[in-house]
Amino acid sequence: MISLIAAVNKNCVIGKNNKLIWHIPEDLKRFKKITLGKTIIMGRKTFESLPKILPDRKHIVITKNKNYLISDNSVTIVHNIKDILKYKNYPEEVFIIGGEKIYSQMLPCCSRLYLTEIMSFEDGDAHFPEFNREDYTMLEYEKHYDKNIEYNFLTFEKKFQ
Numbered sequence: 001m002i003s004l005i006a007a008v009n010k011n012c013v014i015g016k017n018n019k020l021i022w023h024i025p026e027d028l029k030r031f032k033k034i035t036l037g038k039t040i041i042m043g044r045k046t047f048e049s050l051p052k053i054l055p056d057r058k059h060i061v062i063t064k065n066k067n068y069l070i071s072d073n074s075v076t077i078v079h080n081i082k083d084i085l086k087y088k089n090y091p092e093e094v095f096i097i098g099g100e101k102i103y104s105q106m107l108p109c110c111s112r113l114y115l116t117e118i119m120s121f122e123d124g125d126a127h128f129p130e131f132n133r134e135d136y137t138m139l140e141y142e143k144h145y146d147k148n149i150e151y152n153f154l155t156f157e158k159k160f161q
């Protein structure tokens with residue numbers, strides 16, 4: 001089963017200059033809780049934006065570059081989106097963690113979306129794709145307000161797989 005996890009603002013912005021825009025400790029905690037022990041799948045640019053390889057998670061990084069090598073047992077490099085699509089039929093849940101290029105290619109194949117909806121309008125250069133909320137059942141809607149940032153944790157499940 002393929003799921004997706006993302007933090008998105010009201011302009012559908014997810015990042016700027018290959019970085020996240022917000023630092024929301026509760027969101028990072030939620031990301032860790034949801035993905036710990038699981039496989040996380042990301043584009044090469046998102047991988048390079050991480051401060052470090054994330055502990056206790058298997059990383060799959062997609063790039064067209066056949067010479068791209070990461071010598072770490074927890075990182076696998078793939079070159080074709082088909083290598084990700086095969087996880088759709090796996091019983092375990094794997095997570096698409098970004099960025100824009102990967103979200104836009106994979107959103108239609110994701111059964112669940114774990115979103116942090118940030119209620120602000122910063123500009124950026126990376127966006128989350130449009131999707132129709134009516135195609136999903138909302139499993140979670142939790143409102144938060146911390147340090148002047150208002151955000152919601154949402155989980156959606158696709159109605160028709």
Ligand SMILES: NC(=O)c1ccc[n+]([C@@H]2O[C@H](COP(=O)([O-])OP(=O)(O)OC[C@H]3O[C@@H](n4cnc5c(N)ncnc54)[C@H](OP(=O)(O)O)[C@@H]3O)[C@@H](O)[C@H]2O)c1
Nearest residue numbers: 006007015018019020043044045046063064098099100101
């Ligand atoms: N808010 C959030 O939740 C969140 C989460 C993650 C990332 N982000 C943000 O998103 C931004 C990065 O997004 P992005 O779209 O620029 O980059 P990205 O999706 O992370 O990575 C794009 C790269 O992935 C590879 N790729 C994509 N599709 C491929 C395919 N079909 N086959 C083979 N390789 C493929 C290519 O690598 P090569 O160029 O090496 O071929 C491409 O340049 C950053 O600002 C980051 O902070 C936000």
